[in-house]
Structure formats: structure tokens, C-alpha cells
Amino acid sequence: MYTWISETGRVIEQVRVVREGESSRARGRIVSAAHSTHSAFTLDYEAEIGADLALRRVQLSATTEEYERSIVLVRDDEGWRYDDPAEGGSRIGSPGVVDLDVPLSVYFSSVIIRRLELNAQPGSTERQVLSADSISLDVTEDSVTYSSDDEKVHSVSGAASTSATVDSDGIIVDVDGLSQRA
Numbered sequence: 126m127y128t129w130i131s132e133t134g135r136v137i138e139q140v141r142v143v144r145e146g147e148s149s150r151a152r153g154r155i156v157s158a159a160h161s162t163h164s165a166f167t168l169d170y171e172a173e174i175g176a177d178l179a180l181r182r183v184q185l186s187a188t189t190e191e192y193e194r195s196i197v198l199v200r201d202d203e204g205w206r207y208d209d210p211a212e213g214g215s216r217i218g219s220p221g222v223v224d225l226d227v228p229l230s231v232y233f234s235s236v237i238i239r240r241l242e243l244n245a246q247p248g249s250t251e252r253q254v255l256s257a258d259s260i261s262l263d264v265t266e267d268s269v270t271y272s273s274d275d276e277k278v279h280s281v282s283g284a285a286s287t288s289a290t291v292d293s294d295g296i297i298v299d300v301d302g303l304s305q306r307a
Contacts, residue, residue: 127296128307129231135160136304140232147176153232155259164189166260170227178240179223187262196262198225198255205255207264217255218266224254226269228284231297231304239295243273256284277301 128139140153155168166189173182179200186195197208204222208214224240227233237254238244249272256267269282277288278297290298299305
């Protein structure tokens, strides 16, 4: 079980990760009080991760005062499939896109760090990722540069630039100026 609390105390994320042989599954929740950039919301998620440390299936459910919305993203040999109970399903993202980023989720960032082994050795790579907005659940494709040195893992996208300390398993301990593991 992992828990992260934002430095403002207004956002908390908790996830339970269960290993099943070479694979794992996770169930988590982000709860956020209202903030200057967004209204209060809750995001529940379930994720299945394969032996290759890549996401296979993700279900996201967002709740605000105004609405509830759920989507399911499934990755197969052809890429990602997006299913929205209200809108139906379709293919999403470019061929070869493997990773999913969920802004405000420390756990989904940890999944990417582990898969790219940025916790194990210094390196740098630019990746196309799907990005699911934590509140609206709108999914877009973004380019993110990940790098690591002896102390931190860094990510730079069009939306943000962050640096994180990770443990030996690749799970984020803290994100500079944003959150820390409890």
C-alpha cells in the first residue's frame, strides 16, 4: 500500500498493488479538495500491469460535484482501445504508444519510471504517452522526455516539468514541491 500527500495537503493518493506472479494489479484513489486550478474531485482507478511492466488495462472513474464519468483503456498488440460507456469505443493513440500518464497521479508516473528502468540506471528517453486528464478523463497523446541521474528522475512535457526521488523499486518517494509519500 502506498500513500502520497501533496505539500498543500489538498490532494491525497493511495494505491494497493498486488503482485500476481510476473504481473500485478493496482486499485487506487485520488481525492482532491477544490483548488485555484480545479474543483474538488475524486478519481478511482484500477490497473493491470503485465510481466513487461507495461499497462494492459486501466479503468478510470472521475467524480465531481457536477458529474461522474468512467472510461476503460485497454492495450493490445495493435495499441490502445478507448471505451466510454456514454460514447462507445475506438482506437486511440499512435501505434507503439505503451505508457499512460494521469496528471496528479504519482502512481501512474511510477509505472512509467519502473518500465523504463529509470530507477536502475541514469538515462534519457523521449516517449509518446497517452495522457488521461484526472478530472474530465479526456485522453490525448503527448510527448514527454524522461531522464534520470544518480539522485532523481525528471520528466518534461508541454504541461509540466518535475523531478522525483524514487526508491529502489522505482516507486516515487517525493516529487519536488508537489507531494511526498506518507
